[in-house]
Amino acid sequence: MHRYIAKRLLMLIPVLICVSFVIFFIMDLAPGDPALIIAGDQATDEMIEKVKEDYGFNDPLLVRYANYMKGLVKGDLGTSYVSKKDVWATYCQRFPATAKLSVAAIVVSLVLSLTLGVYSAVNQNTWKDNVSVVLALLGLSMPQFWLGLLLIIAFALNLGWFPSGGDTGTWKCLVLPAITIGTNNAALMTRTTRSSMLDVIRQDYLCTARAKGVSEKRVINHHALRNALIPIITIAGVQFAYILGGAVLVETVFAWPGVGRLIVDSINMRDIPMVTGCVVITTMIVCVVQLLVDILYAYVDPRIKAQYTK
Amino acid sequence: MKMEVSVMKRRMLALFLGITLTMGMVGCSNSSNSTTKDNLQSNTLAGDTAPVESPPSENATFKNPIIVGLANVFTTSDPQNTSSITNQIFYTVSHSNLLKWDYDTQQYMPDLADSYDVSDDGMVYTFHLNKDAYFHNDEPVKASDIIYTFNRGKDFSFVAAKVQIIESMKAIDDNTLEITLSGPSTGFLFDITNPNMAILSEKALTEMGEEGTTIGSGAYYYEAIDFGNEVTMVRFDKYFKELPKTETLIFRQYAEDATRVIALQTGDIDYCQTPSTMELEYIAADDNLDLIQMKGTRLNYMVMNVSEEHGAPFKDIRVRQAINMAINKDDVAAVAANGFGEVQNYYFTDISAGFYGGMDGYNYDVEAAKALLADAGYADGFSFSVLCHDSTARAIAPVLQAQLAAIGVTMHIEEVETAVRNSMIKNNEHDACMAAHVSLVSIDNNLRLLFYTDSGNNRMKYTNSEFDAKLDAALIEQDSAKRQEMYDELQTFVVDEALCVPLYVETLNIAKKSSLHGIKINATGCHDFTYAYIEE
Numbered sequence: 001m002h003r004y005i006a007k008r009l010l011m012l013i014p015v016l017i018c019v020s021f022v023i024f025f026i027m028d029l030a031p032g033d034p035a036l037i038i039a040g041d042q043a044t045d046e047m048i049e050k051v052k053e054d055y056g057f058n059d060p061l062l063v064r065y066a067n068y069m070k071g072l073v074k075g076d077l078g079t080s081y082v083s084k085k086d087v088w089a090t091y092c093q094r095f096p097a098t099a100k101l102s103v104a105a106i107v108v109s110l111v112l113s114l115t116l117g118v119y120s121a122v123n124q125n126t127w128k129d130n131v132s133v134v135l136a137l138l139g140l141s142m143p144q145f146w147l148g149l150l151l152i153i154a155f156a157l158n159l160g161w162f163p164s165g166g167d168t169g170t171w172k173c174l175v176l177p178a179i180t181i182g183t184n185n186a187a188l189m190t191r192t193t194r195s196s197m198l199d200v201i202r203q204d205y206l207c208t209a210r211a212k213g214v215s216e217k218r219v220i221n222h223h224a225l226r227n228a229l230i231p232i233i234t235i236a237g238v239q240f241a242y243i244l245g246g247a248v249l250v251e252t253v254f255a256w257p258g259v260g261r262l263i264v265d266s267i268n269m270r271d272i273p274m275v276t277g278c279v280v281i282t283t284m285i286v287c288v289v290q291l292l293v294d295i296l297y298a299y300v301d302p303r304i305k306a307q308y309t310k
Numbered sequence: 311m312k313m314e315v316s317v318m319k320r321r322m323l324a325l326f327l328g329i330t331l332t333m334g335m336v337g338c339s340n341s342s343n344s345t346t347k348d349n350l351q352s353n354t355l356a357g358d359t360a361p362v363e364s365p366p367s368e369n370a371t372f373k374n375p376i377i378v379g380l381a382n383v384f385t386t387s388d389p390q391n392t393s394s395i396t397n398q399i400f401y402t403v404s405h406s407n408l409l410k411w412d413y414d415t416q417q418y419m420p421d422l423a424d425s426y427d428v429s430d431d432g433m434v435y436t437f438h439l440n441k442d443a444y445f446h447n448d449e450p451v452k453a454s455d456i457i458y459t460f461n462r463g464k465d466f467s468f469v470a471a472k473v474q475i476i477e478s479m480k481a482i483d484d485n486t487l488e489i490t491l492s493g494p495s496t497g498f499l500f501d502i503t504n505p506n507m508a509i510l511s512e513k514a515l516t517e518m519g520e521e522g523t524t525i526g527s528g529a530y531y532y533e534a535i536d537f538g539n540e541v542t543m544v545r546f547d548k549y550f551k552e553l554p555k556t557e558t559l560i561f562r563q564y565a566e567d568a569t570r571v572i573a574l575q576t577g578d579i580d581y582c583q584t585p586s587t588m589e590l591e592y593i594a595a596d597d598n599l600d601l602i603q604m605k606g607t608r609l610n611y612m613v614m615n616v617s618e619e620h621g622a623p624f625k626d627i628r629v630r631q632a633i634n635m636a637i638n639k640d641d642v643a644a645v646a647a648n649g650f651g652e653v654q655n656y657y658f659t660d661i662s663a664g665f666y667g668g669m670d671g672y673n674y675d676v677e678a679a680k681a682l683l684a685d686a687g688y689a690d691g692f693s694f695s696v697l698c699h700d701s702t703a704r705a706i707a708p709v710l711q712a713q714l715a716a717i718g719v720t721m722h723i724e725e726v727e728t729a730v731r732n733s734m735i736k737n738n739e740h741d742a743c744m745a746a747h748v749s750l751v752s753i754d755n756n757l758r759l760l761f762y763t764d765s766g767n768n769r770m771k772y773t774n775s776e777f778d779a780k781l782d783a784a785l786i787e788q789d790s791a792k793r794q795e796m797y798d799e800l801q802t803f804v805v806d807e808a809l810c811v812p813l814y815v816e817t818l819n820i821a822k823k824s825s826l827h828g829i830k831i832n833a834t835g836c837h838d839f840t841y842a843y844i845e846e
Contacts, residue, residue: 032729033736040393041732042759042766043467048736050465082385083537084520093536149568157572164573166540166562255564255573257539265383265538270729 001298001305008291012284019283020072020276024065027272034270038081055081068276077280078273080266087277091259097167098258101181101250102243104174106236108182109189112139114225114232116186117193121201122220132190140187148180148253165255177254181247185239192235196228203227229300237293241286366555366827366845373844375542375558376826379570379579383538383563388523389508390459390466395748395835396583398505402838403543403559404446405508405526406550408437408456409499411751413832416663418499422451422509422527422550423487432494432788439485443550445511446524446531453481458512467766471758472501494786496793500663500752505836529554529840539563555828555843574599574821580844581829582821587648593821600826605652606818607659607749607833610702612710612811614742617771623692624741630808632682634672636717637710643814646705651814656805657747657760659815661833664753666798669805671812679717691718694741698723699731703744706813735769745769745810748834753797754785761804770809777803 035051036043043051052058056067071078077087120132155176156164163173200206201224209219246260259278266274298305366372382396389401409426410419423437443451457479463469477492491498501507514522524532527550530543543559562579564570567586574582575596585593585601593601614624614633623629643651655671683689698707704725711721721742726734734740747767750756758781759765763773777800784796805812818833823844830838 031733032727033733034729036732036736037729040391040467040766041736042393042471044470044764047465047467047470080537084386084388085537090537094539145566149566152569152572156576156578160576164576164578165564165569166573166578252565253569255539255562255566255569257536261565262538268727268729269385 001295005291005295008287008294012287015287016280016283017069020069020280021065023276023279024068024272025061027270027275028061028064030270032270034081034272037270068273072280077277080274081271082266082269082274087273088281090262090274091278091281094257094259094262097256098244098246098260100167100174101177101247101256101258102240104178105181105185105243105247106240108178109185109239110236112182112186113189113193116190117232118197118220118225120190120194121197124198132194136187136190136194138187139183139190142184143249144180144184144247145249145253147183148177148250151176151180152253165253167257177247177250177256180250180254181243185243189232189235189239193228193232196231197224200224200228226300230297230304233293233296233300237289237296241289244285244289245282366843370845372555372557373580373825373846374556375560376556376581376839376842376844377560377562377579378581378839379564379573379583380561381563381565381567381570381583383565384535384541384561385537386523387532387535388520389505389510389526390463390469390523393468393506398836399839400541400543400561401505401508401526402528402836403530403840404524404528404532405505405510406443406451406528407505407508408502411500411503413661413751413834418503422456433491435489435491435498436482437487437489439487440550441485443527444548445514445527446546447511447514448548449511449513450484451509451511451527452484453487454484455512456487456509457481458515459510460507462510462515463507466506468506471766472504472507475501494788496787497752497754497785500750500755503751530559533558552841554841559839559842571821574823577823580823580826581839581842584835585819585821587650587819590650590819590821598824600820600822600824602820602822602831603650604818604820604831604833605659606816606835607661608816608818608835609654609657609659609747609749610646610651610706610813610816611657611745611747612696612706612742612813613740613745613769614810615738615740615769615771616809617738617773619738620741620771623686623688623694626686627808628682628686629688631672632679632686632688632717633714633719634808634811635675635679635682636719637713637811637813638674639813640674641713642706642709645709646702647814647816650817650819652817653814654812656801657810657812658753658756658801659749659833661751662749662753662756663751664794664797665749666753666794666801668798669802671805672808676716683717683719688718691720693720693722695722695724697731697734697740697743698725699728699744702746706744710811738771740769743769753801754781757781757797757800757804761809772807772809 035048035055035057038055039047039051056064068078079086080090083090116132116136120129123129152164155161162175167173206219206223209223246258246263248260248264250256251258251261259282263275263278266278380396382394384397384400385394386392386397389405407421408423410421412419422439422443424440425438427436439451439453445451460473460476460479463473475491475495475498476489478490480488482488508526510523511525514525524535529546529549531546532541533544534542540563541561545554545557547553564573567589570582571585571589571593573579590601593599614630616624618625639653643649643653656667656669658665660667683691696707698704707723711723714721731743735743747760750759759767761768761772761777762781763778780796780800784793784800787793787796818835820831825844826842828841828843832838
């Protein structure tokens with residue numbers, strides 16, 4: 001198991017090199033002169049040239065990339081062209097809000113999807129199943145920004161139960177954005193749960209359990225659901241990593257100070273160090289989350305654990 | 311019914327306020343030249359205190375914090391490195407200038423300088439600094455800090471143009487600064503009131519690097535900055551003027567218009583920057599909120615590239631005139647600004663001292679436009695691309711496109727990001743672009759910024775040595791009547807040249823809690839929150 005984890009962590013290195021190069025290359029190709037942004041639109045040609053010289057923009061792409069990687073190896077992600085702040089410090093300032101929202105959203109997704117998915121599978125081909133499927137489709141097809149605004153109008157403006165936006169440090173401010181993201185994600189997970197449960201629900205070992213007098217509730221929740229969990233964990237892991245990368249729309253609607261808005265603002269301002277730094281860190285986080293998901297498989301399914309041990 | 315009456319009363323009040331403020335400005339601007347001249351020679355300044363809009367009771371307690379909801383992003387704590395109005399809102403609270411410009415009275419107000427003297431030749435200014443002024447790092451503000459700040463500004467495009475007139479600076483003592491100009495300039499004092507010219511602490515910048523730009527001598531210091539999201543500022547108890555009533559100001563960005571207004575309605579914020587025009591009726595209908603509307607200073611216009619290098623068709627004045635006459639600006643304002651815009655035939659607003667509004671400009675006349683095009687050899691029309699970089703530009707462009715089609719001109723809308731647009735303009739790769747200009751205090755600055763050869767905002771790429779020479783001459787003309795005459799002529803000239811298509815000036819909408827007082831509202835949008843308070 002430890003060897004497997006070490007191997008996966010080592011694989012991070014080439015992944016990070018590739019990702020950083022691709023993003024560096026793309027930002028270089030993107031139109032818009034960063035020197036002009038730094039110098040300001042009232043800058044003279046001499047000022048712009050000085051900025052290019054100072055920031056090394058006149059160097060070839062590979063030289064600039066090599067310099068960037070030298071810093072990265074030392075843990076230096078560079079300094080923002082716009083705010084002149086350290087990229088790592090800026091990311092760290094934003095990440096807690098994103099992490100909080102991601103965890104809350106995935107909890108909402110799991111609660112909704114497991115409940116609806118299991119209920120739907122157990123009541124296959126009945127009106128209850130149809131209602132669950134329609135609800136899942138509704139969640140999937142509803143644009144997040146629209147759902148977010150509806151929730152704000154209903155629960156912040158009219159009922160006054162939750163704040164309308166911002167991270168005020170209380171649990172209340174998490175509720176609406178988490179429901180917005182969670183509902184959308186839950187739709188896909190509900191369908192996965194349903195189909196996974198349907199695969200398991202007619203297995204012989206469940207009939208055996210029933211024949212032994214195990215209650216239906218225990219059969220479903222303990223025997224069936226546990227065996228149906230692997231695909232659900234896979235989807236949940238992917239979605240969790242996705243939200244950790246920043247949910248731009250929801251962050252914008254709820255004025256949530258997350259990583260997504262930071263990246264989009266930085267792209268608009270051609271803040272190359274900030275964009276590259278954020279993408280590199282996000283890549284690392286996504287890889288680590290995927291690794292954690294793989295490890296989780298082993299705890300859910302002993303057969304997989306046995307494979308790791310081999 | 312009661313609500314309707316209340317809404318109507320509010321709207322009438324807002325309209326009255328807007329008209330009063332606008333009239334006040336017009337009145338002041340007409341006489342501003344003599345006012346300016348008088349002040350240039352004067353060494354006394356009227357005192358600057360908190361606005362007395364609604365004085366609180368003696369034992370009043372105040373809401374803490376006051377939360378300001380911003381539409382735009384705060385990008386840098388360095389006053390010298392930006393021209394963004396949103397950024398400048400912060401510097402009016404966190405930093406001080408040598409002098410301030412009061413938009414209401416059109417007069418210079420003391421800031422770090424209590425008073426100043428000007429030599430008879432108008433070239434040597436001696437500023438006497440307030441001895442009680444301290445930076446947020448508890449260091450006293452010294453003349454050497456001002457010298458350091460202005461020298462540092464030479465590396466920043468927004469400041470370099472303002473300090474290039476300075477020939478030398480000398481600290482007579484810690485509280486007396488002598489600045490010698492390379493020639494007399496009527497724009498120098500205006501320039502030093504600009505938020506770009508906020509005074510920085512030499513010690514802070516030397517010890518803290520760029521972080522030192524957060525250290526000012528304003529009424530509030532930065533407690534926490536999360537760029538692009540939220541900034542917390544706390545009252546500076548050693549502030550050299552009257553202390554604010556509110557202890558903490560929080561500025562939070564709500565990028566989504568609807569959420570920002572809802573946040574105001576729910577009480578999550580106390581002030582809402584530029585509410586969307588779609589939301590105004592909800593604000594007006596809310597008894598707990600105030601909607602203040604006034605003519606702004608931000609002109610939306612279309613730029614035509616007239617440079618020789620770029621060539622036809624816009625280097626021909628007849629084509630430019632035809633384009634101007636083919637546009638029905640009422641329709642543009644109605645569509646793009648939902649009716650909250652005032653059409654305009656010239657480039658600046660009456661907020662600028664020295665503004666002249668006597669020219670006719672070009673009025674809507676499709677037949678005359680067609681005739682001009684035919685005369686210029688474009689009877690069958692032509693096509694060009696216009697760069698659109700923001701939501702306002704994207705709202706305006708389709709209207710222009712439809713109207714220009716009526717005279718046979720095909721306008722292609724090219725949507726680009728701001729960074730791309732600016733690069734294309736810098737490299738002279740554009741036919742035309744949408745742009746906006748916020749009128750500056752000095753008419754000289756406005757003319758220089760937009761039309762002077764190689765100026766940063768001369769997006770037309772206009773070059774006219776005669777115009778440049780006349781503008782330079784006006785800047786050093788000491789006779790106020792003669793100077794105004796020169797500026798009138800220059801303003802008329804650029805309008806006649808039809809270098810751009812001025813469209814409309816946006817109405818400035820302000821939404822706030824009714825209980826919020828003390829904000830110094832400014833038609834540029836750079837409001838001063840120093841003395842904002844809510845009595846509990």
